[in-house]
Amino acid sequence: MFTSEQVVLANAENVGELLPEIAPFLTVCRGQMSWHMPMPTTLGSTQPMLRVPLMREGYVLDLPHGVNGGVYAGARVFGASFKPGDLGLDIRESEQGENAERVAAIAPDLAMSSVAIHESSARVALRAVSRDRLPMVGALTVDPRVEGLWLNVGHGARGLTWGALLGEALAAELCGEPNVLPLSLGKALSPMRFFTG
Incomplete structure (x- = not known):
């Protein structure tokens, strides 16, 4: 059994099996x-x-x-x-x-x-x-009892284009380093965009 304070799910089309609440937002x-x-x-x-x-x-x-x-x-x-x-x-x-x-x-x-x-x-x-053709990258805070859950999925046909940059951005955020993305882009990619008005 492994334990960790932080978990990143980057399992593409299979993320819905682990997080059913994400499945409606991915095809x-x-x-x-x-x-x-x-x-x-x-x-x-x-x-x-x-x-x-x-x-x-x-x-x-x-x-x-x-x-x-x-x-x-x-x-x-x-x-x-x-x-x-x-x-x-x-x-x-x-x-x-x-x-x-x-x-x-x-x-x-x-x-x-x-x-x-x-x-x-x-x-x-x-x-x-x-659903909106943008990757889902960042913290998933749907359930306040679950902290430290992060996503890097939904890249679609742009995985080679987005992959390295967004992996670096997520690592920086996890490590408390300066953000490598403009704040507006980070917000647009946040998985929480589908759960907040």
Whole structure:
């Protein structure tokens, strides 16, 4: 048995199982990310490696060195689908096509051939999305008898964008350090926004 004065729940779509009072404010959302190894040729021509991620209603980025010691080295990663309420974890060809369309919309010069789309791999995950599409980060003080309960959930499709910054902000708040966020943003992200008028 572990005890702690402070507990942070950062368990995405599963937070409602531990805190039923939070469940009404979150929707589970399926997301399928695609990748192609090696980086695809674009309609028959070789493309240079992207030096920065490109984003607009989706994303595309190249991983020349991979992640976690070389996993996906040389891959082009793109996506991702956004299917609220869909709990399926199966890889769907239709979403592979949607992800490829996102690449073409972001950067037409990177449009993939149908062969490259068919040969792409994918990964599916479930995400939690808050009712107002903002993460829920901060102290949860619904029950005055329970102190030291904190949330960091509801990032939806913006986990990579928000994750590091909001993790740092929550750690600073827990440790009594100066806030790294403007007060107005901290208030907008507070889980208590759903419980107070």
